[in-house]
Amino acid sequence: MCTHLEAKDTLEIECSIEKALSVLGGKWTFLIIRDLFCGKRRFGELRRSLCGISPKTLSLRLKELETKGIIERTAYPTIPPTVEYALTEKGKSLKKIIKEMKLWGANWG
Numbered sequence: 701m702c703t704h705l706e707a708k709d710t711l712e713i714e715c716s717i718e719k720a721l722s723v724l725g726g727k728w729t730f731l732i733i734r735d736l737f738c739g740k741r742r743f744g745e746l747r748r749s750l751c752g753i754s755p756k757t758l759s760l761r762l763k764e765l766e767t768k769g770i771i772e773r774t775a776y777p778t779i780p781p782t783v784e785y786a787l788t789e790k791g792k793s794l795k796k797i798i799k800e801m802k803l804w805g806a807n808w809g
Contacts, residue, residue, distance in 0.1 A: 723768050724794075728753055728761050733791060734798055736771060740786040765791070 724730060728750060735741060735749050747758055762785060765771040770791040776782040787794075 723770065726761055726764060728757060729765065730798065730801065732758075732761055732765065733770065733787070733794055736785060736787045736791065737795065737798065740774075740784045742782065742784055746785065770794075 724733075731750055732746060735746055741749075743755075743758065743762070746762075747753060747755060750758065762771065762773070766773050766785075769788055771785050772788050774784045774786070776784075
């Protein structure tokens, strides 16, 4: 941690980072969010774009993101059932973070 920060500032930063990681820290989470920045996606579309993710893991991450208000799930009464996932306003607010992570990865990854 930076030594020039006061103890209170350090605790607030650590607390904020912990909160963010509790929402976004799961494996695959950022990649799901990244893909949803391209627009609404169905389960199968997400699964195909995320090489290596199991259907069980994708389902779990989508439920977590929905519960945390990052994405919304819309089910349509079709046969077979159609479900789409999209970012909420809360999810869209992550755009700057996603862009910065992409830039960091390009420079240092």
